[in-house]
Amino acid sequence: MTKKILIAEDSSTMRSLIVSTIAAMGDFDIVEAANGFEALRILPREKVDLVITDINMPDINGLELVSFIKGNANYRSTPLFIISTEGSERDREKGLALGADAYLVKPFSPRELQSLITRFLG
Amino acid sequence: MAEIPSSRALKDFLGEAEEIIEKLNLDLVGLGDCVDRGDVDPELLNSIFRGAHSLKGISGMFGFDDISELSHHMENLLDSLRLGKLELRPSLLDVLFGSLDILSQLVSGKGVSEDVTLDLTPILARISNELHGDAGTAENPLKKLNIDPAILNVLTEYEEHRLLENLKKKRNLLRVKVTFSLASFDQDLAEITDILKKQGEVISTLPCAGDISDRIAFQLLVGTTITVEELRTLLNQDGLLIESLFAAPQSPLPEAVAIKETSDGALQEEGAEGGGTSLRSISRTVRVDIDKLDALMNVVGELVLSKGAIVNICEQLRLEGNNKHLADLHKATRILERRLEELQKGVMEVRMVPVIQLFEKMTRIVRRVASEQHKNVGLDIRGADTELDKLIMEDLADPLMHIIRNAIDHGIETPGERSAAGKSEKGTICLWASQKGNHVVIEVRDDGRGIDGDKVRKKALEQGLIQEGAELTRDDIFELLLTPGFSTRDEVSDLSGRGVGMDVVKNNIASMSGMVEMNSEPGEGTVITITLPITLAIIKALIVRVCSKTYAIPINSVMETLMIEPGSIRTIERREVIELRQSTLPLLRLGNVFDLPDKARKKGRSFVAVIGLAEKKVGFVVDELLGQQDVVIKSLGSTLSFVRGVAGAADLGNQKTILVLDVGGLMSEALRGESSFYV
Numbered sequence: 001m002t003k004k005i006l007i008a009e010d011s012s013t014m015r016s017l018i019v020s021t022i023a024a025m026g027d028f029d030i031v032e033a034a035n036g037f038e039a040l041r042i043l044p045r046e047k048v049d050l051v052i053t054d055i056n057m058p059d060i061n062g063l064e065l066v067s068f069i070k071g072n073a074n075y076r077s078t079p080l081f082i083i084s085t086e087g088s089e090r091d092r093e094k095g096l097a098l099g100a101d102a103y104l105v106k107p108f109s110p111r112e113l114q115s116l117i118t119r120f121l122g
Numbered sequence: 123m124a125e126i127p128s129s130r131a132l133k134d135f136l137g138e139a140e141e142i143i144e145k146l147n148l149d150l151v152g153l154g155d156c157v158d159r160g161d162v163d164p165e166l167l168n169s170i171f172r173g174a175h176s177l178k179g180i181s182g183m184f185g186f187d188d189i190s191e192l193s194h195h196m197e198n199l200l201d202s203l204r205l206g207k208l209e210l211r212p213s214l215l216d217v218l219f220g221s222l223d224i225l226s227q228l229v230s231g232k233g234v235s236e237d238v239t240l241d242l243t244p245i246l247a248r249i250s251n252e253l254h255g256d257a258g259t260a261e262n263p264l265k266k267l268n269i270d271p272a273i274l275n276v277l278t279e280y281e282e283h284r285l286l287e288n289l290k291k292k293r294n295l296l297r298v299k300v301t302f303s304l305a306s307f308d309q310d311l312a313e314i315t316d317i318l319k320k321q322g323e324v325i326s327t328l329p330c331a332g333d334i335s336d337r338i339a340f341q342l343l344v345g346t347t348i349t350v351e352e353l354r355t356l357l358n359q360d361g362l363l364i365e366s367l368f369a370a371p372q373s374p375l376p377e378a379v380a381i382k383e384t385s386d387g388a389l390q391e392e393g394a395e396g397g398g399t400s401l402r403s404i405s406r407t408v409r410v411d412i413d414k415l416d417a418l419m420n421v422v423g424e425l426v427l428s429k430g431a432i433v434n435i436c437e438q439l440r441l442e443g444n445n446k447h448l449a450d451l452h453k454a455t456r457i458l459e460r461r462l463e464e465l466q467k468g469v470m471e472v473r474m475v476p477v478i479q480l481f482e483k484m485t486r487i488v489r490r491v492a493s494e495q496h497k498n499v500g501l502d503i504r505g506a507d508t509e510l511d512k513l514i515m516e517d518l519a520d521p522l523m524h525i526i527r528n529a530i531d532h533g534i535e536t537p538g539e540r541s542a543a544g545k546s547e548k549g550t551i552c553l554w555a556s557q558k559g560n561h562v563v564i565e566v567r568d569d570g571r572g573i574d575g576d577k578v579r580k581k582a583l584e585q586g587l588i589q590e591g592a593e594l595t596r597d598d599i600f601e602l603l604l605t606p607g608f609s610t611r612d613e614v615s616d617l618s619g620r621g622v623g624m625d626v627v628k629n630n631i632a633s634m635s636g637m638v639e640m641n642s643e644p645g646e647g648t649v650i651t652i653t654l655p656i657t658l659a660i661i662k663a664l665i666v667r668v669c670s671k672t673y674a675i676p677i678n679s680v681m682e683t684l685m686i687e688p689g690s691i692r693t694i695e696r697r698e699v700i701e702l703r704q705s706t707l708p709l710l711r712l713g714n715v716f717d718l719p720d721k722a723r724k725k726g727r728s729f730v731a732v733i734g735l736a737e738k739k740v741g742f743v744v745d746e747l748l749g750q751q752d753v754v755i756k757s758l759g760s761t762l763s764f765v766r767g768v769a770g771a772a773d774l775g776n777q778k779t780i781l782v783l784d785v786g787g788l789m790s791e792a793l794r795g796e797s798s799f800y801v
Binding site: 029 | 138172278304307498
């Protein structure tokens with residue numbers, strides 16, 4: 001069964017870079033959310049195997065999304081990576097404290113993301 | 123994306139980077155005005171921060187470490203500014219402008235060679251000076267306030283800063299809990315936040331799982347001057363929970379930030395002109411609204427017509443003879459003609475865009491639909507450089523999307539079915555474009571299950587489209603699929619069903635003077651071929667007369683013209699044909715098609731325009747060939763769009779309007795054997 005990855009990121013360039021990085025790894029279903037709302041909508045509808053979210057998003061930020069996912073019995077076990085920027089250590093720590101499984105610091109190398117995905121999705 | 127960025131990707135990068143830098147420049151100027159006024163707009167600061175942030179992100183991904191490093195430091199500086207850790211001094215603004223200047227030089231440099239770089243040490247030192255010269259507020263003042271840690275834990279640093287700012291402005295801090303249905307939560311939430319924003323600031327929006335699975339709850343953190351009771355009246359909704367987290371204290375919080383400070387710094391002494399920076403852009407691209415191009419094209423079209431009128435006058439004068447200026451006029455007209463051709467060609471070229479723009483959109487559709495359908499589908503794109511008129515491309519987007527959805531929905535099997543059939547689990551959709559003469563051919567192939575002739579037949583019988591026991595050739599079956607209202611799906615699929623079938627695709631493409639063909643092998647897949655003219659704006663047309671009516675046939679579809687004697691026409695299976703170099707050419711009498719009165723038709727010889735589109739040929743029988751002319755096709759408007767066989771109208775320049783034939787549509791009808799569809 002192909003694993004499904006949800007990407008929540010408001011920058012479309014960043015999103016497409018992440019998508020192509022993952023696509024280069026092989027068979028993954030990728031679902032994209034351009035903001036937190038879209039992510040909230042997708043979660044109950046699709047069985048997602050991994051969530052990758054940016055922290056700085058308008059409306060609902062990444063930390064709020066982490067809190068929602070990790071505080072909900074249905075999604076709690078889904079691995080979740082946060083993407084933060086260098087210099088925002090506090091946000092990163094908060095994300096990890098809320099239950100995020102791993103973090104990436106922008107700009108990250110494709111390999112970094114790929115190895116994290118391999119680690120969590122096997 | 124490949125390890126080494128392709129030249130196309132690099133071009134994209136340069137384009138986007140330049141756009142970001144331009145925006146940053148504009149915003150920084152705005153920020154400068156803020157410094158002068160002594161009031162900083164948090165939105166503006168945020169926008170600048172995001173710009174630097176995006177630039178860092180994309181340059182990092184392309185391995186441009188210098189751009190990425192500088193934008194990163196710039197971003198740090200902006201972040202501190204945004205979080206209120208630094209105050210906006212003129213010297214800081216100066217450093218920001220300086221950084222942007224170097225960024226812009228670096229980006230231009232990358233356009234010349236990817237190895238171009240600059241020494242960043244001086245500017246980085248200046249940034250560091252600004253950052254550390256002024257130690258940020260070490261302790262988090264929020265800790266002192268008694269706010270639920272569950273709320274504080276999800277606030278980003280920026281939101282914490284906004285919270286503090288709100289408290290500093292002596293606003294009340296309220297928490298609003300609302301629950302919405304999952305189906306419509308974003309609109310519902312937007313309604314409430316709109317009201318709240320009028321009363322203050324929504325600092326954070328925290329989603330929480332609702333009590334029932336199809337509902338979702340939100341906690342909104344609001345900084346406002348009004349009280350819980352006032353807000354409750356204002357929102358006037360059931361199921362709202364509003365509580366006060368923090369009432370504004372009488373004594374204000376210690377002032378942490380004072381924005382305005384006038385240090386008479388040497389602001390903008392070494393502005394943009396310094397250091398010999400070129401202000402020229404490197405991407406040399408202009409974005410233009412297609413409507414403007416269209417208007418331009420129309421003017422060119424009118425000019426072409428005016429030129430036609432002048433040529434006519436010239437001809438008239440020549441016939442009348444003995445005008446001493448005739449030779450000069452003739453010469454001037456020839457020059458005008460040539461320049462006009464160049465102008466027309468130039469405008470036409472501007473309208474042309476590579477189909478990759480459209481194909482890239484399709485990549486997303488494939489990914490999305492495949493994931494919705496739990497199918498594994500790859501996309502093979504070829505000929506993405508093929509160019510097509512922008513307007514045609516816009517109109518092609520929906521039909522193409524529909525075809526691709528169909529291919530995934532009906533064509534490609536599930537991974538299980540595919541491996542059972544001995545195919546690879548991953549299906550492939552090919553999207554190939556190529557140019558053939560004045561046409562662009564777009565092929566959509568899938569390696570799915572192909573079209574099941576029996577199923578089509580059964581459905582057609584049920585829907586009363588064919589008679590019991592009717593003989594159906596493969597072509598008939600494909601034709602049925604293009605018939606209005608026909609669908610093989612039992613349940614209306616969310617994707618391709620919905621009553622919008624291939625017939626709509628066919629009509630849409632016909633309205634662009636294009637043609638759709640279908641071919642399929644059971645078990646092997648389906649190929650849909652779309653043939654389109656490269657442009658619709660100005661075309662050369664063959665003007666013909668049929669029963670005293672004049673029509674224009676786009677010349678790019680006319681392969682040759684013949685004169686035929688009545689005796690050479692034979693009838694095969696009740697269709698008129700002629701022999702044309704060892705092959706049979708079916709004929710279509712335009713007079714019959716448009717049900718024109720027969721009496722004007724001469725019994726003698728007539729003319730045939732041999733029309734070729736895709737791999738098919740048909741001869742249009744006309745009474746007279748009047749000549750070639752440039753025409754500007756105008757749409758007939760929505761009220762007449764149902765008239766088949768006509769693509770539009772054109773002005774001949776002598777105040778006469780004629781109809782332009784829809785070659786694609788007429789050909790399909792002719793090949794299906796209908797001699798008249800004028801109802």
